[in-house]
Amino acid sequence: MAAAILTVNVGSSEPNGAKQVGATGIHKRPVDSAELRAPGPKRGGQGSGVVGDFIADRRSHGGDRQAVYAFAREELDYWETRLDVVLANGSIGENLTTAGIDVDAALIGDRWRIGGDVEVEVTGPRIPCATFAARMGVRGWVRTFSEHGRSGAYLAVITPGTVRPGDPIEVVHRAEHDVDVPTTFRAYLGDLDAAEQVLAADCWPEHENEHLRDMLARRRS
Template identity: 70%
Template structure:
């Protein structure tokens, strides 16, 4: 079957004890449709790229480069088998649960056409956080998720519009490099070889490249 949206998911404001922000929207519910629009900067913008999707920690999440989070249904199926529990669409906090699309094979900068209106661009991996760990309730979850390294992808919104379950997803352009989502994930999680490669390609925003350069410098600095 062609790649398509299996579920569109948004979160509501609810209490959170995982961080000091007090509230979270990580528990997503499926909806019949959602309007996507660029939310603006992470600090001072609208948060999520989906109208009515709540983000509690707006210092760490949301904004144009994390407007939409996509995760493959096939990956949820893998985790169902591994964890021995049922995982509904949206269980990992994703906005778009996809089917028949290898989200983690995406290159940073790939563009996806979704339905008739929406154009998205892959911006990088999802980095697991304390809220995600609390949501899953699995001991050692951050380590386990990191070891697998298939994080799903964040996307920016190039052109907004309505998205519905069943909408086709088409990869309409591929980036002119080889940096995929898992490589970028490894870089952010401390793999220095991956970080070197991502930095050399320069496919991320300058502030993220600066973060990686600083990490590499600190990790390779000789100890006194």
């Protein structure tokens, strides 16, 4: 199957007992189309890079480097089988449910063209949180998801525009290093070898690199 968008998913405000913010937009539902744009900084920006998509905890989510979240339908199918549940597109909080492209094989800095005009850049993994665990309702979900190691990818919006179900996805630029999304996921979770690999590639902004350097220093002291 050629790489394409299966659904474009948008969330609205719902109660959230897992965090003090008291609301969440994690349960996203397919829409006919949506505009992607760069939302600005995480704190003080417009939140999601998908116009109309709700983000409550803007200290932890959203902003230019977490503007759009992509997750493969193939991974949803894996979890359906493993958990014996039904997972509709958008049900784990992804804005773009894809097919025919291995989202987790993407390198940090890869760029995709979606449809005719929209261009996005792969920026990193999704880190599971209390809201995600509550949404799934699976005992030990954060650990289970993390051990599987395929988180899907956050995307920055480089060229804004409208995306629709059925839009093709084309990889138009491949990064010149070997750091893929799972490697950055492992680095976030404390894997020292992965952290060193990310730092050596210099594929993240300085504030992210500083976090990894601090982690390495603490763990080795």
